[in-house]
Amino acid sequence: MKEQELYLLDGNSLMYRAFYALPTTLTKSDGTVTNAVFGFTRMLFSLLEEREPDLLGVAFDLAAPTFRHQEYEDYKGNRKETPDELKPQFGIVKEVLEVLEVPIFEKEGYEADDLIGTLAQRAEEEGYQVTIVTGDRDNLQLITDNITVMYNKRGISDIIDYDLEKFREEYELEPLQLIDKKGLMGDNSDNIPGVDGIGKKTSTKLLKEFGSLENVLANIDRVGGKKRKATLREQADRAKLSKKLAEIKVDVPLEVDFSELVLSDYKNQQVYDLFMELEFSSLISQIGGHQKLEVTDYQLIESQEGLEELELTEQVAITLDLSGPKLEQELAGVAVVTSEQGYYCNLTIDKLVDWLEDIFTNKKVLMVGAKEQIRYLLQQGIEVKELSFEPLVADYLLKPSEKEKGFAELVVSHLQREIEDGAEEELLVLQTSLLFDLEEELLPKLEDNELLSLFTEIELPLVSMLAQLELTGIKVSSSELERLSTKLAEKIADLEERAYQLAGEEFNLNSPKQLGVILFEKLGLPVIKRTKTGYSTSASVLEKLKGQHDIIPLISEYRTYTKLKSTYVDPLSDYINQQTGRIHTTFNQLVTATGRLSSAEPNLQNIPIRTEEGREIRQVFVAEEGKKLLAADYSQVELRVLAHISQDEGLKEAYQQGLDIHTKTASEIFELALDEVGQEERRKAKAVNFGIAYGISDWGLAKRLNITNQEAKEYIELYFVRYPKVKEYIDNTIAQAKEEGYVTTLFDRKRYLPQINSNNYHQRSFAERMAINTPIQGTAADIMKLAMIEVNKALKEKSFDAKVLLQVHDELVVEVTESEIEAVNRLVTDKMVSVVELAVDLEVDSKVGDNWKDMSELTIDN
DNA sequence: CAGCAATGCAA
């Protein structure tokens, strides 16, 4: 029989290795750092897989002082204290080992090394083949014919295997002489002194000649060098002590029966549960993954009669089996699940209309991926009432910072189950049935987090609203687009040619790399800023170089026009739906960490407006014949929200008195009367106002305003003197975030900030700025969402010929028939300003026009 | 072809 292999792991040194190899950003969602535990466990697993040990044990140090400390009080005296983020991980890793049923060795007064040394030697005597796994070279002294060392050099996969041969080759000594060597040269990491002036080379040389430390000391006369002789004589005791400290004990009193160190089957439920708790999803798949879900039985319904005979419970989960591109989807069937039974119905949509309408009117409906399905239903002219549950939205509210998850991932993370592959219909019914389980799981979680009313009153109703927005789309004039494209192409071609001439060669103007070479090497312009990979050629850099060379303004202009053409004008045509002549963007409700919406394919929330050239693009977004576009935007919602949540008197007063807030701030920080504030002061004050909401730094403000840090600092300080409660708000919010681990909006939306207590300055500061900004931006987002729902409801109730087309964070774009403009404006404005009562009034500015560019202000007269 | 870096557009 082959010798049994025993693996002994040095828990402490491997945990240290893992800790420094992996980022401390590896945490559970509550912020608990688990990087070392994860790294250690991964090492352990790869060891199990690659080496298939027969027996295994892990040794740990205990906090108590060891005999070495008693011998020498400075033992390990220069060692830094265990990092705070590592300390608690030892407890966790022991839990892991416990559920894996891996024996742990620890004994007061001894280090892991001593336990390993003792165990290794005894196991060898009993005929086992031993491998020590460690990140500490000291263990190499234990090597024999039957004891080898897997030395973890650094990281978690850089491993060197030492056997006797390899050791002799590298050290030119016998393993046990390593102790003598330490006696001579010491060990800085353990604060073992050794003998002054003797290092790696000399110690090896001496030991090769004399064999042991004792022999060296007995033959000092024969050691070369006058000075060295003297030091050795003087420090003989120190050397002996050093040797003693370096020697690993092999006689620790321990009771052990090696045959019991056999590995159990670690792929069990307990391990699974612990890994779930630790959020070690990649390791879960290594232990066999999640419990698989059986595919449910279901009844196939192929006739309208069968459909109408169905006895549905009060709650119904539905999934429409849709495929195909947006707005051209085909329905393959529909899965319906009640609390008792699952069905799959393959009737065509025209035969389903009445039945679906009935359900959406009279039942509580659970859906996943509801927006797309509702959009389809609306397209088929089916009226859809409110949803009662949607798991993706629920999950988003619980963890808004995480990347968007799919349904399967939700099942894994909330139900701890995996969906097995199967036939399409079966899967769909199974998935639909899981909506009940997810609801049961997630509603209490929402409740616990006080997110239920946000969920039911804002997010769920919004799903249908967004479906409607997307379905409606906005009309785009393709002839206008073409005109713009041609115009831009001409300008670009001209600029390109002139730029090449000034550069003296042709190159790719779009490549920052090539442009950098031309500007900073060929033309010798001064380098203003560098990026990770080379010279920066950003707009701010070009701005500073203006006047130094004629090519600079050409490049700036070129950038402007190519940006407009390639990002906005040209791609927009591809998004025009040929049937509707409109662009139907996708609004994503599950993306932002603060609660805002986002828009994509195309993004209609970043259409240019600030410069005249860019603004022209808005001309292509037009109202239908006989209608107008109405744009209603909140005036400075975020600053008003700040006034409300900070309750700062100065800020509140400014709004109550109807002052221009930036002028007011300018008058405060520049100590001017309101009518003395000039354009420049107002501009600066505006930047300060914005900066405050973003968690400003003097450095950042200075950069933005092109002023000195000192000046920026003064502005900020003065701002806080004038608006003291804003300062209080900032301090309190950060303090609260550090305490609770999260911040909230006025409507209880939550955002976790696990980095807020990080030791890393950069990460911590970033989290602090998020803590400041999220309640402001997020509350504004809440307000707008609520307004959208209210506006939509009211437009429908009053049967106006008007539809909301777009939301751009603080603006709603409505398409309205000409005769109803005034009434609709009144309604929209009224709903927008009255969704919530703040310490300051909300204000809305409205404009109307034939397109999104040429708009004139609208006023409401009473 | 995927993914990253640099750049720049919006609120």
Add this chain to the structure above:
DNA sequence: TATTGCATTGCTG
């Protein structure tokens, strides 16, 4: 070393 996004081009693996 100012918040939240999305999309482009260039370029690398």
